[in-house]
Amino acid sequence: MAAEGPAGDAPSRSKRADAQRNRETVLTAAAEVFVTDGVDAPIRRIAARAGVGMATIYRHFPTRADLVTAVYQHQIEACAEAGPDLLADAGSPLDALRRWTDLFVDFLVTKHGLADALQSDSDRFAALHAYFLDRLLPVCAQLLDAAAEAGEIRSGTQPYELMRGIGNLCIGRDDDPRYDPRRLVALLLQGLQRPPAA
Numbered sequence: 244m245a246a247e248g249p250a251g252d253a254p255s256r257s258k259r260a261d262a263q264r265n266r267e268t269v270l271t272a273a274a275e276v277f278v279t280d281g282v283d284a285p286i287r288r289i290a291a292r293a294g295v296g297m298a299t300i301y302r303h304f305p306t307r308a309d310l311v312t313a314v315y316q317h318q319i320e321a322c323a324e325a326g327p328d329l330l331a332d333a334g335s336p337l338d339a340l341r342r343w344t345d346l347f348v349d350f351l352v353t354k355h356g357l358a359d360a361l362q363s364d365s366d367r368f369a370a371l372h373a374y375f376l377d378r379l380l381p382v383c384a385q386l387l388d389a390a391a392e393a394g395e396i397r398s399g400t401q402p403y404e405l406m407r408g409i410g411n412l413c414i415g416r417d418d419d420p421r422y423d424p425r426r427l428v429a430l431l432l433q434g435l436q437r438p439p440a441a
Contacts, residue, residue: 266303268293270317273310278352282311308367315371318350319378326382336389337396337436343386344409344428347379351413379406396435405431 272293276284286307290297304310325346326339333339383402391398408431413424 262303265293265295265299267317269295269300269303269310270314273314274318277311277314282307286310312367312371316374319375322346322350323378323382326386330386330389335395336386336393337432340386340390340396341429341432343382344432345425347383347406347409348413348425348428351410376403390435394437397437400435405435 269289273289276289276292280288286297286300289310290300293300300310304313322343326343329339329342330336333342380402383406387396387400387402387405390396391400409424409428412427412431
């Protein structure tokens with residue numbers, strides 16, 4: 244019979260898995276609440292959305308800045324991991340790029356107010372911004388390169404320019420309900436496409 248390890252190992256592993264699930268649930272709920280209510284939304288609202296007690300949130304994230312930072316990192320990771328999956332599953336590299344930019348817009352909406360929330364912690368904000376660029380620029384580059392190699396878009400578009408352009412198009416969304424940045428992002432992507440052969 245194989246050794247099962249020290250007594251209490253399974254319950255400990257189970258507790259860690261539960262804690263990780265709770266953390267993921269809180270991050271997802273917080274991201275949703277941040278979209279509708281901003282990063283200053285009451286913690287009790289996030290707890291209610293996640294279906295956990297406020298103590299659970301504070302156990303994982305002692306301060307609001309900790310929670311906001313974790314949500315931001317969680318969203319960066321989701322966006323980064325989606326790129327290769329979309330390339331593998333989408334009908335074409337251009338379709339993968341379109342779907343990824345939709346996720347990127349969702350991410351930008353979620354992070355609205357991040358700078359204000361971390362205003363007193365400029366080092367943390369700078370580190371997050373560097374992390375954002377390190378994780379997402381290569382993914383955007385991979386999608387752009389694949390679409391260019393497939394002849395679907397013009398070559399030469401820089402990932403930083405595209406991401407910065409999309410970010411600028413998302414500014415002002417909260418101030419004007421008539422403004423939908425997705426329409427302009429779609430036009431931006433349309434402008435990258437190669438004209439049909441004569």
